[in-house]
Amino acid sequence: MLDRSKFKFHSQLRVRNYEIDIQGVVHNANYLLYFETGRFAYLENLGIKVDVTTQQHESKVVVVRNEIDYRAPAKFDDLLDIHTRISFIRDTSFAFEAYIEHLEMKRLVAENVSFHVWLDHRTEKPRRVPDEFRHIVRKFEGDNALITLPTTTA
Amino acid sequence: MLDRSKFKFHSQLRVRNYEIDIQGVVHNANYLLYFETGRFAYLENLGIKVDVTTQQHESKVVVVRNEIDYRAPAKFDDLLDIHTRISFIRDTSFAFEAYIEHLEMKRLVAENVSFHVWLDHRTEKPRRVPDEFRHIVRKFEGDNALITLPTTTA
Amino acid sequence: MLDRSKFKFHSQLRVRNYEIDIQGVVHNANYLLYFETGRFAYLENLGIKVDVTTQQHESKVVVVRNEIDYRAPAKFDDLLDIHTRISFIRDTSFAFEAYIEHLEMKRLVAENVSFHVWLDHRTEKPRRVPDEFRHIVRKFEGDNALITLPTTTA
Amino acid sequence: MLDRSKFKFHSQLRVRNYEIDIQGVVHNANYLLYFETGRFAYLENLGIKVDVTTQQHESKVVVVRNEIDYRAPAKFDDLLDIHTRISFIRDTSFAFEAYIEHLEMKRLVAENVSFHVWLDHRTEKPRRVPDEFRHIVRKFEGDNALITLPTTTA
Numbered sequence: 001m002l003d004r005s006k007f008k009f010h011s012q013l014r015v016r017n018y019e020i021d022i023q024g025v026v027h028n029a030n031y032l033l034y035f036e037t038g039r040f041a042y043l044e045n046l047g048i049k050v051d052v053t054t055q056q057h058e059s060k061v062v063v064v065r066n067e068i069d070y071r072a073p074a075k076f077d078d079l080l081d082i083h084t085r086i087s088f089i090r091d092t093s094f095a096f097e098a099y100i101e102h103l104e105m106k107r108l109v110a111e112n113v114s115f116h117v118w119l120d121h122r123t124e125k126p127r128r129v130p131d132e133f134r135h136i137v138r139k140f141e142g143d144n145a146l147i148t149l150p151t152t153t154a
Numbered sequence: 155m156l157d158r159s160k161f162k163f164h165s166q167l168r169v170r171n172y173e174i175d176i177q178g179v180v181h182n183a184n185y186l187l188y189f190e191t192g193r194f195a196y197l198e199n200l201g202i203k204v205d206v207t208t209q210q211h212e213s214k215v216v217v218v219r220n221e222i223d224y225r226a227p228a229k230f231d232d233l234l235d236i237h238t239r240i241s242f243i244r245d246t247s248f249a250f251e252a253y254i255e256h257l258e259m260k261r262l263v264a265e266n267v268s269f270h271v272w273l274d275h276r277t278e279k280p281r282r283v284p285d286e287f288r289h290i291v292r293k294f295e296g297d298n299a300l301i302t303l304p305t306t307t308a
Numbered sequence: 309m310l311d312r313s314k315f316k317f318h319s320q321l322r323v324r325n326y327e328i329d330i331q332g333v334v335h336n337a338n339y340l341l342y343f344e345t346g347r348f349a350y351l352e353n354l355g356i357k358v359d360v361t362t363q364q365h366e367s368k369v370v371v372v373r374n375e376i377d378y379r380a381p382a383k384f385d386d387l388l389d390i391h392t393r394i395s396f397i398r399d400t401s402f403a404f405e406a407y408i409e410h411l412e413m414k415r416l417v418a419e420n421v422s423f424h425v426w427l428d429h430r431t432e433k434p435r436r437v438p439d440e441f442r443h444i445v446r447k448f449e450g451d452n453a454l455i456t457l458p459t460t461t462a
Numbered sequence: 463m464l465d466r467s468k469f470k471f472h473s474q475l476r477v478r479n480y481e482i483d484i485q486g487v488v489h490n491a492n493y494l495l496y497f498e499t500g501r502f503a504y505l506e507n508l509g510i511k512v513d514v515t516t517q518q519h520e521s522k523v524v525v526v527r528n529e530i531d532y533r534a535p536a537k538f539d540d541l542l543d544i545h546t547r548i549s550f551i552r553d554t555s556f557a558f559e560a561y562i563e564h565l566e567m568k569r570l571v572a573e574n575v576s577f578h579v580w581l582d583h584r585t586e587k588p589r590r591v592p593d594e595f596r597h598i599v600r601k602f603e604g605d606n607a608l609i610t611l612p613t614t615t616a
Contacts, residue, residue: 017194018187018337020330027326028525029498032491033172040171062535063490068528172489176482182371183344183480186337217336220376227370325502326495341480348479 002097002111006144007083011041012103015078025073032066035098035112038082042096046136058121059130064093065115071108079103086137088146092126093117094137156251156265160298161237165195166257169232179227186220189252189266192236196250200290212275213284218247219269225262233257240291242300246280247271248291310405310419314452315391319349320411323386333381340374343406343420346390350404354444366429367438372401373423379416387411394445396454400434401425402445464559464573468606469545473503474565477540487535494528497560497574500544504558508598520583521592526555527577533570541565548599550608554588555579556599 013034021027043049074080084098094116100109120127131150138147167188175181197203228234238252248270254263274281285304292301321342329335351357382388392406402424408417428435439458446455475496483489505511536542546560556578562571582589593612600609 016187016191018190018329018335021326022328022330022332023522024330028528029326029491029494032494033170036172036491037170060485062532064532066490066528066530066532070524070526070528073524172483172491174484175480176484176486177368178484181480182374183337183340186340190337214331216378216381218378220336220374220378222374224370224372224374324495324499326498341478344480345478 002099002113004083004099006087007085007097007099008140008144009042009045009085010081010083011038011045013037013080013082015074015076015080017076020076025075028068028070031068031070031100031110031112034080034082034100035068035084035096035110035114038084038098038100039096039114041082042084042086046140048133048136059127060119060121061116062119063114064117067113069111071110072102074100074102074109080109086141086145087113089129089134089137090148092128094129156253156267158237158253160241161239161251161253162294162298163196163199163239164235164237165192165199167191167234167236169228169230169234171230174230179229182222182224185222185224185254185264185266188234188236188254189222189238189250189264189268192238192252192254193250193268195236196238196240200294202287202290213281214273214275215270216273217268218271221267223265225264226256228254228256228263234263240295240299241267243283243288243291244302246282248283309416310407310421312391312407314395315393315405315407316448316452317350317353317393318389318391319346321345321388321390323382323384323388325384328384333383336376336378339376339378339408339418339420342388342390342408343376343392343404343418343422346392346406346408347404347422349390350392350394354448356441356444367435368427368429369424370427371422372425375421377419379418380410382408382410382417388417394449394453395421397437397442397445398456400436402437464561464575466545466561468549469547469559469561470602470606471504471507471547472543472545473500473507475499475542475544477536477538477542479538482538487537490530490532493530493532493562493572493574496542496544496562497530497546497558497572497576500546500560500562501558501576503544504546504548508602510595510598521589522581522583523578524581525576526579529575531573533572534564536562536564536571542571548603548607549575551591551596551599552610554590556591 015026019026019030081101081103082098083101084096087095087097096114099111101107102109117126118129119125134147134149137145138149169180173180173184235255235257236252237255238250241249241251250268253265255261256263271280272283273279288301288303291299292303323334327334327338389409389411390406391409392404395403395405404422407419409415410417425434426437427433442455442457445453446457477488481488481492543563543565544560545563546558549557549559558576561573563569564571579588580591581587596609596611599607600611
């Protein structure tokens with residue numbers, strides 16, 4: 001189970017009627033959409049613009065792995081709290097941790113760890129996560145995130 | 155174009171990242187989901203509980219026709235205002251009218267008229283829209299909605 | 309009801325489990341996705357490539373109106389036959405008609421008329437539907453489609 | 463990476479236009495839908511009926527964890543091969559392994575391990591995976607699946 005004390009950011013989301021399945025609960029694939037929504041809100045909160053509509057960037061970020069643990073089902077009209085943090089930034093990759101909590105019932109709904117790789121847009125090869133991104137995340141997360149920062153030579 | 159002066163209820167909704175298509179705008183099918191969300195909010199506001207999870211009802215309501223006019227595309231993160239009203243209640247059917255407006259830009263995004271039929275749950279045959287439903291809607295909409303009410307004999 | 313004798317093309321589609329809603333039937337918004345799939349198959353059959361991934365085109369086509377009549381619900385694993393045709397091409401617009409039939413039960417599931425406008429990509433203004441498109445559709449549909457063709461001066 | 467030699471069943475699926483995202487590739491959440499489709503096809507092939515529409519069962523199966531590795535993006539109209547197997551059945555739980563391959567290009571698209579728990583419908587507590595299910599899977603998978611079978615006393 002993820003260490004909840006390390007999360008500094010959360011966003012909210014209400015379950016819409018078309019997101020529940022035949023069993024009356026949120027379909028298991030939709031949580032991935034919710035977690036993604038949480039990551040967008042997190043980045044926006046850090047002043048990092050996620051421009052998904054333009055394709056003229058020199059780099060792009062792709063998801064390479066998702067782990068989801070389903071704890072208790074969410075239902076129609078539930079108000080959910082999505083807690084999101086970046087847990088590490090390595091050379092060309094970084095990870096988000098997140099958990100969804102049922103706001104009223106304070107019940108854990110689902111947990112997610114997602115792994116992302118920074119790619120050069122043309123070559124589609126991994127490239128170093130930009131230092132600017134490292135610094136912004138570092139400033140917000142402090143020691144909670146394991147971030148390799150550029151060494152400054154004395 | 156729908157007569158905007160007749161609408162008394164609206165609800166809000168923010169476009170989520172996974173609802174936009176390859177062209178960077180909300181996929182045309184998603185507006186049907188938004189309008190449905192507006193209808194649910196409308197009914198909830200009138201104190202009418204839409205219990206989609208139970209199937210032990212004696213009647214159910216089905217959509218029989220949808221008309222959607224697309225006016226201007228909505229984009230990621232747009233805050234939308236969904237205006238919703240019931241325009242008529244006939245013997246076994248009723249209709250919703252709705253339009254979506256881009257909140258900041260005050261721009262019309264899409265319009266919808268949907269037609270619904272009240273069915274007996276077992277026989278699946280149309281049955282009279284309940285008088286209680288007529289009275290609740292009548293009370294809220296007043297003369298804006300064309301509603302056949304039960305005649306009271308003197 | 310659409311005139312079925314005028315349809316020359318159909319494609320098939322199986323209802324997937326995640327497309328049914330809490331009531332056990334295909335959610336009403338998903339039929340729009342099915343009809344769109346039918347239009348893509350129709351155009352592909354006519355040798356018209358729908359390149360949705362590139363945005364470097366000089367023109368694009370947008371949906372401006374959808375009408376859907378729901379006749380009988382489709383269920384999980386149903387094999388559906390989507391009949392699709394272009395019914396008219398005017399100056400800057402054209403329309404598709406389509407109906408979905410339950411393959412085994414020969415039962416009408418839903419009908420759709422969709423209206424499309426050809427836009428100049430940069431100005432976003434309507435422009436004339438290309439003559440090449442008119443000729444290809446005319447050749448396939450014959451007199452079933454009302455198509456304004458370019459006049460040839462003697 | 464999953465051991466491909468252990469898979470005996472595969473089903474096919476074509477990427478539909480509405481399943482690709484703004485970047486022109488299948489949205490990462492949709493692979494979960496594809497893998498689920500693969501599991502349904504697998505169970506159907508073994509003669510195990512998945513009745514999602516009835517809620518009058520004495521037990522139900524829920525997903526408790528999903529792991530997905532994204533290897534190479536699938537695009538619009540790609541024909542995908544979904545290879546699916548049950549890898550183990552323990553007391554109250556079992557797991558599926560699956561991978562998606564691009565049919566023409568023989569390229570690995572994504573891999574998935576999903577964990578499922580058998581619940582008593584009323585109490586919502588885990589209960590033993592039925593012996594009938596164990597035997598059917600054992601007969602199909604042979605030694606590839608780790609299945610605890612009921613012991614027969616001599």
